[in-house]
Amino acid sequence: MGTRILTVKENILAANTKEAGIIRELLNRHNIGMINIMSSPGSGKTSVILQTIHRLRDRYRIAVIEGDIASSMDTDKITRLNIPAVQINTSGGCHLDARMTRKALDALDLDRINLIFIENVGNLVCTADFDLGAHKKVVILSIPEGDDKPHKYPVMFVEADVVLVNKTDVLPHFDFKLEEFPAIISGLNPSARVFPVSAKTQDGLNRWISWIEETFSGTSCEDS
């Protein structure tokens, strides 16, 4: 039975990668950048996205795809900002996949968007395996989760373009060695950028915002 399950998983991943390629072509045709944001539950994906919207909305036409197992609490927070948001409820599924993402994109007016954030399901394991057609993958790890997580959940960190270390405002209350953390990440993934931030106090957000602007300079409103 093990081999059969493995084959099914390989087939699923192969089909997903093909669909992700189609999505990237679609986005490129529309000159849209897309970022897949992943983390455990409660690391601060929604808060980071909200702060990022505030800082970039005068330069980018932003949309958000919200992945959740149940509820639309996060989507409601986004739409309150008058930002287009599409809710995907996975009905228990532990990650988004490319097919769900494509369906969400169908619900957006791609000619009026140039930057999309995907808030994936809160899961540090399953989300890492599925290419959603995004151009960049961002992992958020929050200070209370502990600095040992990259060793315990390596796949996610090996795949990431950026690691945001969120909730730095509570650093004094936890045993998280922030100064040594970039070396832990570069040991797993030498090209990943590490940005310590606090979505609450807004500390450190400038470097994250600059990284987005450098990465997606060709897609800003000013160029279109």
Place this chain on the structure above:
Amino acid sequence: MGTRILTVKENILAANTKEAGIIRELLNRHNIGMINIMSSPGSGKTSVILQTIHRLRDRYRIAVIEGDIASSMDTDKITRLNIPAVQINTSGGCHLDARMTRKALDALDLDRINLIFIENVGNLVCTADFDLGAHKKVVILSIPEGDDKPHKYPVMFVEADVVLVNKTDVLPHFDFKLEEFPAIISGLNPSARVFPVSAKTQDGLNRWISWIEETFSGTSCEDS
């Protein structure tokens, strides 16, 4: 393809439930209690287990089954206490299953144990679906993760016998409505017990320890 995947998942779950039943019979024959502890990464599973061992080791002969995607960092912490611990590395898998659990039990001397803690893979989604043959399911949610998590990840909380709200020592630094939290849980799962604890300061651990003693009174060393 969707239907085929669903059928495979149903087959996997049915096979798992059957295996879990065999495990429970095996445990009952040996008069062993087993608790499956689940949470997101970094909620404090290992710390809670370590504190629980300290408080119960003179009354129970304890063993631990440690589920991890990679690494044996947590198992090393347990064995340092001279407590038998079996490591299961899932090689990327996002949860333990009954087959893995049975294999781990094979590596333990069941005639010399009367209480087993399973530390599942850090995952608030996938672990909830798989019965491991344990008698009780415990979910740990830590204060920094936020009080909205039961609504966003309901399956886990609907299934739980106990919800441990860990890291209460940092409550003043987070917006977590601890007083209202038991009502949120009882709205999803009226029979679940909610115990606020801090594995760090040991605050609140007495109620959790008493619950274990009441639940597994028949398996303590004194009775054997």
